[in-house]
Amino acid sequence: MVLPVVACLTLAAILVWQIRNATSTVSLIETSDRRIALATRVELLTVDEETGLRGYQTTGDSRFLEPYRHAQMQLQQAISEMRAPGNGPPMDLGDFLVQHDAWRRGFAEPVISMVRAGGQTTDIELNLQGKAAMDRMRGDLNAIIQASEGRRSERINLWHQQTRDLRLAVATLALAIGLLIAWFTRDQLHAVSAAFQRALNREKQRSQELFESEQNLRTTLVSIGDGVITCDTSGRVQMMNPVAEGLTGWTESEARNRPLNEVFSIVNETTRQTVESPVAKVQRLGRVVGLANHTVLLRRDKSEIAIDDSGAPIRNESGELIGIVMVFRDVTVERRTHAALLANERLAVAGRLAATIAHEIHNPLDSVANLLYLLQHDPRPEDQSHFLELAQSELARVTQISRAMLGLYRESHAPIPINLKETIEEVLLLLEGRVHALDIQLTSELPPDVVVEGFPGELRQVFTNLITNAIEAAGKGGSVRVCVTPHYKEASNSGAPPVEGALIEIIDSGPGIAPDVRERLFQPFVTTKGEQGTGLGLWVSQGIVRKLGGSLDLVANSDGPGTTARVFLASKPVLNPGGD
């Protein structure tokens, strides 16, 4: 940017300088002209002088002296002008003045005096002197004039040269500046072009990165094993991944911009009522939500699959809701497996119960048979009442046990009121043999009027499982305590009233369970009983209790070794705890 300016200024300076030179040369030329004019005038004046003098010489009339005097006067003027400063160096007049003076004093004035006096001035010698003097003067003047003219020519030549130089300089400099500017501009253009190219490359790279990142995300999305559907805030489908397409029976292009319920139609498995769509739920609650349990997806071809899903809000940088994303998967197989496991466990329990039944019934019956045999084959009077008494008590035991057994498998479809004291006592009766065999101190605190609603068979299964665990944990000589207390449990939503129910605690004096094992025990196939345990008892029991809206926990005893199984059952259970 600076360079062209500097170049132009330089050019201007050079021009100015050249012009000044030329101008001064011109003024010098003018000076020469003036000098030449002056010298010429002086010459003419001397001629006038001579002419005047001659005329006076010839006529003797003083009127002819007028030009002479006049010329003399003007000559003085001219000479002083010639000497004046400001016209350059003073002219070299030297000789001329002397000559002129010599002529005037030596010839002119004397002649005038002579003529005035009436004398004759035709003397040739005199006049020749005068002429010679005049010639000398003329010669000087000519020399002066010539010199001036010579200088004038020189100066004119100089001026010509200077103008030529000027033109050359201008041309050269203009060219140089032109080139400079051209080069400079080219340079700038290159810089601009390079910057532009770099910016372009950056943009290209960025857009490439963006594209790749989008591809990555897209691939990830497509590869997710669950179905993914995104909707805008008005609930219209924006995107579906292949798994979602497969599960719903709609392709992404068909589904786009349709309302979600058209594409993703969910109903409750049993009531067949439409379930609140996750989109509506997310919009209502503004957070991640899960579906209610027992939800079934009606596919496009009218077939059904059980699904499990969650929805989440999509927010932009300022936190506004801009869409909803839903993830769901087919749990039909999972449910079946779960159901199969449950059925299996029931069978296993049934099997164990069958063994228990056999044991608990065969033993008393065997004794009764033996007693009857004795009474028949070897009757002794003292035996009769004793043996009959024994037989009767054994039969009573059988009856009780079989009644308890029957109660176990009488399932109802709706929850019915269950007296906890009666149910637990039946279970304890069933396990009496084991309690005696292991010499266990069994105590119970069973208030008579604590009633909860539930399914009797299932609850018996839970108590049997928990009390059996306690017995086995307590071991030989240990103790087991069963307590039932009415209880209020804090509700999960603050502000809702506490739930009325009962707390059943089964406390053993065994070695206890390590905290990390305690958590895992509720998972299927985890057992601490080696080959004897199926690992499903606690899992099933927890499932039963939770289905009734209750809770089952194992905690370490605070007042000694061992574990407490703590069951909370609501008096009036809420049967579908999966909804919000």
Place this chain on the structure above:
Amino acid sequence: MERRGHLILCVDDEVVGLRVRKILLERAGYNVLTAPDGESGLVLFASEPVAAVVLDYAMPGMHGGEVAKQMRDAKPDVPILLLSAYVGLPDEVSSLVDVYMTKGEGAPALLSKLGNLLSSNDTSHPRAGDAQL
């Protein structure tokens, strides 16, 4: 027929059942020792001249199979009769014992099977001081 004097060891965790069985066997002419579990049964088995064992299978702690094994290791000649409330015991158990029967079969079955066990034992392994029948 009555056998006199044979010492029978009965092992069962059922209190009433054990008592009734003892009465039954004593009325049949045997001397009876009882034990409520495997450990005490093994102690008696080792220290007493037991002629036969009537062993319950389903017991807490050591079950009948384990008891039978230890008895076999100690005195392999003593016949063992396994009583069980269950049907279908594993082969390794039934091979350990001489006779296996269920509790539902009744008193006559028990007495006759026990008698057979002892008589075959008597003939194949004569014991000093036993009455010959």
